[in-house]
Amino acid sequence: MSKKINLAILGIMILFSLSGCRVYKSPSELIKRPKSLENTNYIKNIIYDFLSEQDTLTLATSQKNKEAIRTVDIDGDKTDEILLLYKTYKNIYSDEDEYAVIILKKKNDKWHEINRIEGWGDSIDLVEYKDITGDNMPEIFIGYNIQDSPNKSLRVYSYHDGYFNIIHDTEYRDFGLDDLDNDGKNELIILNRLEDNSTNIKVLNYFNGQINLIDNLLIDNKSYYSIMNVGNVSNYKKGIFIDFDMGTYRSYTDLYIMENNKLIEILTNDKTSRMDMIKSQDINNDNIIEFGIISKPNSMYNSNPVNIWYQWDDKENIKLVLREYYNYNYGYKIQIPSNWEDKFIVIQEYDKNIENKISFYPLYTNKYHGEIIFSIEIYDKDKWNPALLKNQKYAILKENEKSIVIGIAYDINEESKYFVNEEIIKKVFKNIIE
Numbered sequence: 001m002s003k004k005i006n007l008a009i010l011g012i013m014i015l016f017s018l019s020g021c022r023v024y025k026s027p028s029e030l031i032k033r034p035k036s037l038e039n040t041n042y043i044k045n046i047i048y049d050f051l052s053e054q055d056t057l058t059l060a061t062s063q064k065n066k067e068a069i070r071t072v073d074i075d076g077d078k079t080d081e082i083l084l085l086y087k088t089y090k091n092i093y094s095d096e097d098e099y100a101v102i103i104l105k106k107k108n109d110k111w112h113e114i115n116r117i118e119g120w121g122d123s124i125d126l127v128e129y130k131d132i133t134g135d136n137m138p139e140i141f142i143g144y145n146i147q148d149s150p151n152k153s154l155r156v157y158s159y160h161d162g163y164f165n166i167i168h169d170t171e172y173r174d175f176g177l178d179d180l181d182n183d184g185k186n187e188l189i190i191l192n193r194l195e196d197n198s199t200n201i202k203v204l205n206y207f208n209g210q211i212n213l214i215d216n217l218l219i220d221n222k223s224y225y226s227i228m229n230v231g232n233v234s235n236y237k238k239g240i241f242i243d244f245d246m247g248t249y250r251s252y253t254d255l256y257i258m259e260n261n262k263l264i265e266i267l268t269n270d271k272t273s274r275m276d277m278i279k280s281q282d283i284n285n286d287n288i289i290e291f292g293i294i295s296k297p298n299s300m301y302n303s304n305p306v307n308i309w310y311q312w313d314d315k316e317n318i319k320l321v322l323r324e325y326y327n328y329n330y331g332y333k334i335q336i337p338s339n340w341e342d343k344f345i346v347i348q349e350y351d352k353n354i355e356n357k358i359s360f361y362p363l364y365t366n367k368y369h370g371e372i373i374f375s376i377e378i379y380d381k382d383k384w385n386p387a388l389l390k391n392q393k394y395a396i397l398k399e400n401e402k403s404i405v406i407g408i409a410y411d412i413n414e415e416s417k418y419f420v421n422e423e424i425i426k427k428v429f430k431n432i433i434e
Contacts, residue, residue, distance in 0.1 A: 046104070055087065058087040058099065060143075061125055062126050069084055081105050084104065102115070119142060128141040151171040167211060175188075175228075187204060198219060199218075201217045214258075215261060225277070234288060240255070243280055267291075294307055295308050295342075325358070373420050377406045407426065409424075
């Protein structure tokens with residue numbers, strides 16, 4: 001009876017966790033309703049049949065945008081299987097929590113457990129699935145966070161004869177999967193932090209029935225922190241971006257590609273150096289990764305900084321892609337029109353009736369800026385009244401229970417490159433998605 005009560009409570013918690021997750025003791029104990037399983041009977045039956053009263057669904061700590069219950073075609077039969085990520089609580093013998101992934105397959109309209117992959121550690125860091133053996137069936141990559149260790153533990157499982165067998169295990173600080181050499185097969189990319197604080201990159205692939213090392217590169221820079229991103233670096237190349245935080249207001253990005261089974265550095269830190277750390281990412285959704293540099297504010301006007309995003313030009317240099325102003329406190333960013341180039345400034349202004357106001361001005365010379373182009377103003381929802389902006393051209397950009405975000409266009413001549421109206425403000429205003 002207690003099992004049924006506990007599972008019923010767990011089912012209710014999942015069904016009513018509105019937009020996603022609840023935090024209990026740690027990030028590893030987040031529970032999230034799976035988007036891919038909208039039929040709530042599926043959820044209740046799966047929980048009841050395959051989790052005991054000691055078990056709790058868990059999210060992978062570095063994949064909080066992914067669910068605890070996932071669907072993926074794991075055996076190549078064009079039908080999705082189900083993966084359950086869960087934690088089982090400490091027992092009196094080991095005094096350790098255990099983390100596991102259950103793989104379920106549907107046969108004759110009923111779900112059956114075909115594998116239960118158990119691991120150890122303080123939480124699940126990631127669960128990925130991608131083919132590296134070339135058999136068109138994804139391997140499962142499970143990473144575990146390890147307490148008091150700079151690196152994590154990774155195990156790779158491959159499906160054969162109805163069961164997943166381990167084919168590789170290693171440590172990692174960061175992890176990637178992609179076809180770096182355009183041979184039609186994905187490589188495993190591992191970044192590690194070594195005992196002397198240097199950084200090690202390994203590229204591995206699968207052949208002759210096992211995972212083998214292709215190249216191994218040591219970066220001796222004593223970085224404080226680093227992030228790796230693997231993907232398209234141009235229309236024709238894939239590569240590895242590593243963003244290094246060196247501390248004391250200095251960071252930079254390295255970019256590596258594979259040629260003839262060797263890692264080659266193609267962007268050096270003299271071209272990517274900046275004060276603050278920005279994670280390389282595909283910022284403009286063109287399927288190519290950009291790296292970012294924070295521009296220095298114009299001290300004459302106490303101007304706010306702007307992020308400038310660049311791409312590799314597929315040769316020996318970089319090209320500018322986009323400028324953006326970020327307001328992290330209020331969760332939005334502004335994509336600066338490209339024809340403004342760097343001839344603008346962003347200034348935070350103060351008004352007792354406005355919670356937050358950011359204004360954009362043209363910059364004609366280093367000593368003179370013109371009239372305001374547009375502003376983003378945030379009002380307390382309870383105090384907001386359209387009469388506050390009587391006779392002004394504005395657009396409502398975002399609102400919630402507490403506040404409302406307004407974009408105000410000013411009277412710039414339509415022939416000017418700085419001309420902005422309400423529709424243009426809506427276009428350049430973007431929510432920050434973490």
